[in-house]
Amino acid sequence: MKLQDLDIIVTSPPAPGWGGRYWILVKLTTDTGITGWGECYASSVGPDAMQAVIKDVFARHMQGENPENIELMFRRAYSSGFTQRPDLTVMGAFSGLEIACWDILGKDRDRPVHALLGGRMNDSIRTYTYLYPQPGHDISAFWNSPDMAAESAAEMLRRGYTAVKFDPAGPYTIRGGHMPAMSDITRSVAFCKAIRDAVGDRADLLFGTHGQFTTAGAIRLGKALEPYQPLWFEEPVPPDDVASMARVAAAVNIPVATGERLTTKAEFAALLQSGAASILQPALGRAGGIWEMKKVAALAEAYNAQMAPHLYAGPVEWAANLHLATSIPNLLLAETIETPFHSDLIRGSIKVENGYITLSDAPGLGIDVDEDLARAHPYTGSGLHLEMQEAPCDYVNGNAFQGGAPSPDQTL
Known part of the structure; x- marks a missing residue:
């Protein structure tokens, strides 16, 4: 059996676009x-350029190879071109292709x-969800409203989720770390208080920041959040x-989680060795694929750290995340996104039930991809999957983060 043909579909989830502007x-x-599906979670270049990278990686390192030889193909992609170091774009291409293998x-x-x-370690996978606007919520106002966030958290609790993630501390800028505005800290505390009041001790709070602070700024913010006991x-x-x-992890009494923008065991090992994080969040469509992240899970186990696969993409990467999660002993949580388009694209072949997922024994990834639906929603925009803003932190008028992807002003 040898790998012969490659096809690429860039599909765009309908508004409001939870999961990013497009999925590759x-x-x-x-x-x-035999056909296999994968998903490339990479946003450092546009989708047209990324398709060219995917085609090159496949033709150069994988076409004509036995799909069993994943280690060999990984080493080719990782090392060829005199690199032998993590490369976000090349590994993003390889990761999706590896998942398909x-x-x-x-x-x-x-x-x-x-x-x-290695088999089924976890019959049931605990999942978490981002807090998204609910029916009746104004989307543009939601992201800065502790009350609406608390209502969304209460609804997620009702659906069975035992952990919810939120990110009120924006902005994300191209300028690197910044000191948070005092209003950002105040709003973040208000979110934690409102959500904790809504869920009590029945759900964990997952506080997202996504790399936007200086070391001192992160410590200031983290100290303010400690009374509400976020899980991360x-x-x-x-x-x-x-x-x-590592300095933040040592100074703040909240576990540090990271990893959605990292790739290969080389970058994750550095986190573990330094004590910078006790929870790793690989996105399998970017980080090197399933086999590479199985190695990272083993490294994490040796350091008494846990895995929480990240998802801000489509349901094919979700499926890969869940198969890894099923097979490892040090699983904490797995992220999920529940939208009709996510479900329809795999014809409902994976379901969240009371906040947990149990994978079937269906062969492969166990998903039934609706190829026609994927092709019926082509991406026609010019933006990247996710983008940072150029404007700096606003210390006068405050900051508003509009969720993971732009959405029209509307009421759900």
Whole structure:
């Protein structure tokens, strides 16, 4: 069996666009006629340029190869071109293609991917969700409203979720770390208080920051949040500043979580060695694929750290995350996004029930991709999957973060 053909679909979720502006799906076919699906979570170049990278990585390192030889193909992609270091764009391309190889292998052997990774360690996977606007909420006002966030948290609790994530401390800027405005700290405390009051001790609070603060600024903010006992303080400083993240972890009594922008075991190992994070959040469509993150999970286990696979993409990466989560002993949580488009794109083949997911024993990734639906929603914009703002932190008028992707002003 050899990898023969590649097809790429760039699909765009309908407004309000939870999961990003577009998802890059890859479909591999072997010379024996088996197809496998993967997803490339990469946003450092636009989708047209990224398709060219994916095609090059496939043709150069994978086409004609047995899909079993994942280690060999990884080393080719990682090392060729005299690199041998993490590369966000190349690894983003390889990751989606690697996921598709596992889908093929599972289908060829009539076994689920998690069975090929060491078997079922976790029958049930605890999941979490971002807090999104609910019916009746004004989308533009939601992101700065502690009361609406608390209402959303109460609804997620009603649905069975035991952990909710929110991010009221914006902005994300291209300028690197900044000192938070006092109004940002006040608003963040108000969010934590309102959500804690809404869920009590029945759900964990996951505080997202995504790399926008200086070390001192992150410590100031983290200290203010400590009374509300968040389960994690997510990426408090820029993701490549491991030493500063370790200083935040030592100074703030909230576990630090990070990893959605990192790739390969080289970057994750540095976090563990420095004590910068006790919760790792790889996005499998970017970080090197399923096998590479199985290695990272083993590294984390040796450091008594936990895994919480990240999702701000489509349901194919979600499926890959969940197969890894099913197979590892040090799982904390797995992120999920519930929208009709996410569900319809895989024809409802993975379901969240009372905040938990149990994967079936269906072969491969166990998903049924609606290829026609994916092609019916092509991405026609010019923006990247996610983007940072150029304007600096506003210390006069305050800051408003509009969620993970732009959305029209409307009431749900």
